[in-house]
Amino acid sequence: MNMRRERSSNQGTPALKRRPAPGARARTDEQKKDVRENLIAVGRHLFAVEDPSTVSLRKIAVKTGYSPGTIYKYFRDQHELFIAIREQDMSRVVDNLEKMAERVADPKERLRGVFVAAVRHWLKYPEEFRVLFSIRPEQSSKPDRQPFGKSAVVLRSYSLYRRLVDDLFATYPVPPCAPRLATDTLIAATHGIIAFTLHTHTLEWSNPIRMSEQVLDALLVTWSKSDT
Incomplete structure (x- = not known):
């Protein structure tokens, strides 16, 4: 049942690059680059299909499977992520x-x-x-x-x-x-x-x-x- 809900919540989001297991830190430059790319890919999709004012960094983190704190290591706020995508x-x-x-x-x-x-x-x-x-x-x-x-x-x-x-x-x-x-x-x-x-x-x-x-x-x- 939980697996069905998880698939449904991520339906329509872009395929993500390989990333460290949940809870694991991105240690290498390549892993950090992949995390950033995943955040950008999902952020782009949500900005395009939803009202941008409702797209929070926390929401993007949930969609990508990262902890809310992780995304703030890469982008200080929604605006900074938005500009990085563009x-x-x-x-x-x-x-x-x-x-x-x-x-x-x-x-x-x-x-x-x-x-x-x-x-x-x-x-x-x-x-x-x-x-x-x-x-x-x-x-x-x-x-x-x-x-x-x-x-x-x-x-x-x-x-x-x-x-x-x-x-x-x-x-x-x-x-x-x-x-x-x-x-x-x-x-x-x-x-x-x-x-x-x-x-x-x-x-x-x-x-x-x-x-x-x-x-x-x-x-x-x-x-x-x-x-x-």
Whole structure:
């Protein structure tokens, strides 16, 4: 009976990496890394599927099977865990997009390819997208902490998108619009498509990748025509 309840309480949570037996301390760096990764994985899932304001460190500890005191050795509060999740997920996608950008020589194809790849990634990992982009501001900020939007990984992400626009606009005699406006438009348009298709399940949407390609191609054509 207890086993049935235990399975039910953990239903839907991510598979955890191997960890020390309950009550045992994580002694090696590898064990400590695994504990931290498990806490992040379960925290991400709970933040994505539940009201983030109800997700406490104690609740995450219970889901992972660690003692409540263990989680405080890795994160001082809910906000710190929340930021660690977002930084990890954003860093991974930026790493991949930067590598992709280096492999494509043509500025137009590079910009298009990177934005389509970003859409594909977030559609593949919807929980990551929800935690990164769908949390209310008051749930992801603290007065005495640096806002996530000013963190190094977010600035790095925006810098990549801005470079893609700058490189493309450098091929035109005159920039078709302000590069900042173009960058913000590209991000908002593609991320908006992801958000609508993920959050409005009662509507039957067209393929979101094709939708994103349509938007990107329309913008690219508009910008190229403004130089003629």
